[in-house]
Amino acid sequence: MxxxxxxxxxxxxxxxxxxxxxxxxxxxxxxxxxxxxxxxxxxxxxxxxxxxxxxxxxxxxxxxxxxxxxxxxxxYSPRTIRKIQRVYDDTVDYRYKYDDRDELNTLFAQRKDADEILIIKNGLVTDSFYCNVAFYNGDAWYTPNSPLLPGTQRAFLLESEKITEERISEDDLRNFSKIKLFNAMVDWENAVELGMESIV
The missing domain is CATH 3.30.470.10 (Aminotransferase class 4, branched-chain amino acid transferase, N-terminal domain)
Structure with missing residues (x-):
């Protein structure tokens, strides 16, 4: 079957x-x-x-x-990320780690001259193409409670209280100073960390 x-x-x-x-x-x-x-x-x-x-x-x-x-x-060699393009899709669905990533590939193709994308769904911040994300407000790191796919590194970081889950809208991005991108291959200590000006 x-x-x-x-x-x-x-x-x-x-x-x-x-x-x-x-x-x-x-x-x-x-x-x-x-x-x-x-x-x-x-x-x-x-x-x-x-x-x-x-x-x-x-x-x-x-x-x-x-x-x-x-x-x-x-x-494995880590990717170089310097610039992140916001992309928008209110119907994208990646609740399970499907081998078929066509929906995500279509969004990634919209990155223009950026290295990575930040996917906004129904006004809420979700994930990048390959990574979950977290944002720093000067005191603590917060990860969106609306990820497309809750990653294993994300689960580990939440359990170890290095990050906190919170509803993060696109408008809320102005309240943060930094973004980190992490996944199963990129742990917290080695995660790409950029200023919010890298997100366009």
Missing amino acids: SRTLCFETICCENRQLKNLSYHEARLNRTRHELWGFSDHWKLSELIIMPDSVDNSLHKCRLSYNDEIEVIKWEP
């Missing part, structure tokens, strides 16, 4: 898979909510790390539906 394909991108450093429990929780929630499965996959038992993976930063990409489709490993 053909099913929509979803995936997880897991950070591997020093041959250790990071935040695996968060990926496992999202994967099993996706399998239950999208396809009705009630069994629980344990990723630590399903992922076999090849000998070719060394201690440097690697990306483990696991595609799945009712079964694991493929697991790919590749060295």
Whole structure:
């Protein structure tokens, strides 16, 4: 039976898979909510790390539906982000980490000369193309409570109280001085941090 394909991108450093429990929780929630499965996959038992993976930063990409489709490993290099273009779409839906990213690709194509996008949906700030985001108001960091996809690094940062969830409208952006972009491959300490003037 053909099913929509979803995936997880897991950070591997020093041959250790990071935040695996968060990926496992999202994967099993996706399998239950999208396809009705009630069994629980344990990723630590399903992922076999090849000998070719060394201690440097690697990306483990696991595609799945009712079964694991493929697991790919590749060295990871962070992207350079200097400028962020606001884009608007009131219907974009990426609640699950779908392999099909056509909607997001269409928005990314609107970035003009920017390196990244900030997606505004129904007046609310959501995510960038690859990352969840957080904003600094001089005292603390806040992440939108309206992400397109609640990421695993985001879940970890919320649980560790490094960021706080809050409703953030496009108009609220004027109240912040900095933005950070982070995801499973980019932890808080290494996240791109820019002044708000980088958002156009």
